Amino acid sequence: MxxxxxxxxxxxxxxxxxxxxxxxxALDLADQGLQVLLVERQPSIGGHMIAxxxxxxxxxxxxCITTPKMSAAAHHPNITILTNTEVEGIETRDEVxxxxxxxxxxxxxxxxxxGCRLCEYACDTEYPDPFEEGLGSVKAIAVPFTNAIPQKAVxxxxxxxxxxxxxxxxxxxxxxxxxxxxxxxxxxxAVIVASGFNLNALTVKPQYNAQRSRNIISPLMLERLLAPHxxxxxxxxxxxxxxxxxxxxxxxxxSRDESIGVSYCSRVCCMYAxxxxxxxxxxxxxxxxxxxxxxxxxxxxGYEQFYQNAKAMGIxxxxxxxxxxxxxxxxxxxxxxxxxxxxxxxxQERRHDLVVLAQGMIPxxxxxxxxxxxxxxxGFVAAPTLTAPTATTAPGIFVAGxxxxxxxxxxxxxxxxxxxxQASQYLYQKRSxxxxx
Amino acid sequence: xxxxxxxPEQKQALATLRSSLGGISEQKRQAQKRLVTAxxxxxxxxxxxxxxxPQIAAALQMPTDEALWHVTGMRKYGKVAESGEEGxxxxxxxxxxxDRVAAAQ
Numbered sequence: 434m435x436x437x438x439x440x441x442x443x444x445x446x447x448x449x450x451x452x453x454x455x456x457x458x459a460l461d462l463a464d465q466g467l468q469v470l471l472v473e474r475q476p477s478i479g480g481h482m483i484a485x486x487x488x489x490x491x492x493x494x495x496x497c498i499t500t501p502k503m504s505a506a507a508h509h510p511n512i513t514i515l516t517n518t519e520v521e522g523i524e525t526r527d528e529v530x531x532x533x534x535x536x537x538x539x540x541x542x543x544x545x546x547x548g549c550r551l552c553e554y555a556c557d558t559e560y561p562d563p564f565e566e567g568l569g570s571v572k573a574i575a576v577p578f579t580n581a582i583p584q585k586a587v588x589x590x591x592x593x594x595x596x597x598x599x600x601x602x603x604x605x606x607x608x609x610x611x612x613x614x615x616x617x618x619x620x621x622x623a624v625i626v627a628s629g630f631n632l633n634a635l636t637v638k639p640q641y642n643a644q645r646s647r648n649i650i651s652p653l654m655l656e657r658l659l660a661p662h663x664x665x666x667x668x669x670x671x672x673x674x675x676x677x678x679x680x681x682x683x684x685x686x687x688s689r690d691e692s693i694g695v696s697y698c699s700r701v702c703c704m705y706a707x708x709x710x711x712x713x714x715x716x717x718x719x720x721x722x723x724x725x726x727x728x729x730x731x732x733x734x735g736y737e738q739f740y741q742n743a744k745a746m747g748i749x750x751x752x753x754x755x756x757x758x759x760x761x762x763x764x765x766x767x768x769x770x771x772x773x774x775x776x777x778x779x780x781q782e783r784r785h786d787l788v789v790l791a792q793g794m795i796p797x798x799x800x801x802x803x804x805x806x807x808x809x810x811x812g813f814v815a816a817p818t819l820t821a822p823t824a825t826t827a828p829g830i831f832v833a834g835x836x837x838x839x840x841x842x843x844x845x846x847x848x849x850x851x852x853x854x855q856a857s858q859y860l861y862q863k864r865s866x867x868x869x870x
Numbered sequence: 871x872x873x874x875x876x877x878p879e880q881k882q883a884l885a886t887l888r889s890s891l892g893g894i895s896e897q898k899r900q901a902q903k904r905l906v907t908a909x910x911x912x913x914x915x916x917x918x919x920x921x922x923x924p925q926i927a928a929a930l931q932m933p934t935d936e937a938l939w940h941v942t943g944m945r946k947y948g949k950v951a952e953s954g955e956e957g958x959x960x961x962x963x964x965x966x967x968x969d970r971v972a973a974a975q
Contacts, residue, residue, distance in 0.1 A: 540887070554947070555873075557902070557905075557906065558902060558905070559905060559943050561939070568939075568942070569939075569942050569943070569946060570939060570940075570942060570943035570946065572947075590887065590891060591891075592898075593887075593891075594894060594898065594902055595884055595887055595888040595891070595894065597876050597880070597881075597884050598873075600874075600876055600880050600884070601873045601874050601875070601876060602873060602874070608880075609883070610880065610883035610884045610886065610887040611883035611886055611887070647935050664942050664946075665938075665942060665945075666945065666952065667960070669938070669960070671935060671938065672934060672935050672938075673923055673924055673927070673934035673935065673938065673959075674922065674923030674924070674934070674937075674938040674941070674959055674960065675958045675959055676955075676958050676959070676960070678958065764934075
């Protein structure tokens with residue numbers, strides 16, 4: 434894997450974000466013979482998708498799709514990858530983009546590290562594992578997760594006790610406590626913004642009381658619980674390790690709600706909730722699973738059939754809105770629901786022992802302050818016209834995936850390919866003009 | 871695998887890192903102490919017999935979510951393993967082997 438970059442490096446294109454969109458764009462550009470610099474702020478490439486259990490509607494294993502793309506990018510001769518690196522800003526002068534990068538120290542020399550994990554086993558300090566959404570634990574120095582790329586240890590200085598154990602056991606002398614942040618200025622002709630999404634906070638709606646119960650979880654937490662090598666090895670409640678017997682999904686818990694500033698639909702929650710409900714019914718065959726929804730938006734190919742299959746499997750769909758969630762005894766949760774399905778008794782109180790809130794999708798990065806790219810009112814990268822969804826307001830800068838707005842994996846991959854084609858066409862036209870001129 | 875001694879350069883770099891972090895705060899020191907104490911206590915408790923998370927929490931007077939987090943970490947690094955179920959809860963038992971570092975020696 435090529436990770437050596439200095440400010441003399443002038444790639445044809447720079448891709449911001451190495452999630453599934455960034456990986457697809459980088460691979461499509463690199464396969465055309467273009468030199469690509471792929472920049473990722475996390476210690477591993479793969480984005481959110483590498484942490485998912487399965488994808489809908491095929492129920493294919495998510496890492497079986499993501500890992501080959503991660504590996505292909507890492508081994509591609511035309512792709513250089515910088516992890517632990519953030520984009521501080523982009524300035525465009527004479528149609529050349531000057532991208533300011535900040536590479537944070539990992540305190541491990543990647544040329545020497547062989548990924549043996551002896552430093553991880555020797556370390557005594559643990560903290561809540563960000564890859565496991567805080568449900569599991571990880572050592573202060575660790576390879577980020579099992580199939581991380583690069584498969585190199587990274588030291589978290591914020592939690593490190595500076596005991597020196599990692600350096601004592603490292604067989605190759607890879608630990609470098611004196612690493613410093615490194616700033617780079619990269620000049621490139623084209624940029625693809627594939628910076629992905631975040632979810633709004635579980636606590637964004639105070640009436641759901643997520644701060645008062647560990648059993649109100651995010652969908653990404655449930656993905657980790659459902660993953661074959663998740664934190665507990667099976668689905669358990671985070672409050673006490675109980676196998677849940679009654680699980681509720683509360684839809685539109687962080688979107689389609691102007692009171693929390695997210696008036697738009699996040700587009701993926703209906704389908705991932707159905708997928709997670711189906712997977713849960715396999716993992717916990719005796720569990721009662723209920724989805725509280727306003728309307729089911731099953732708009733893609735095969736999605737309606739997927740929804741019908743879930744109903745046939747015995748998953749309960751209750752049309753209505755959850756107004757309030759209160760923690761009750763034994764870690765259970767009481768849901769106050771207004772349903773449209775029971776005219777005589779529309780206000781109901783229902784009890785569950787695990788609740789999944791469908792949080793809203795918000796931008797992972799807002800580039801408008803530090804780059805020539807403008808964003809729409811909701812913070813996602815704005816396209817100048819509806820007919821060019823991968824274009825931005827800045828010539829030579831393109832956008833792919835959820836950086837441009839909520840969308841599912843299928844649409845993200847298709848859009849990433851389109852962004853790569855737009856970028857290569859732009860490069861071809863620009864260079865043809867230079868040759869002719 | 872052997873535990874090497876740090877070179878003078880490594881010691882100097884470690885001291886520089888420590889000072890750049892503002893030293894080891896009392897909060898960090900206490901958190902590390904709590905972690906080590908809890909892990910030792912759980913290990914000792916499980917030596918007698920396998921237990922569920924609520925049983926571990928009750929015996930060691932710690933919150934159940936904290937007990938689960940410790941058990942999760944011990945399971946990840948090969949110190950405990952599941953050994954059946956009791957009611958709605960999995961049972962955890964101590965893995966009778968040296969830790970991974972010692973095992974790698």
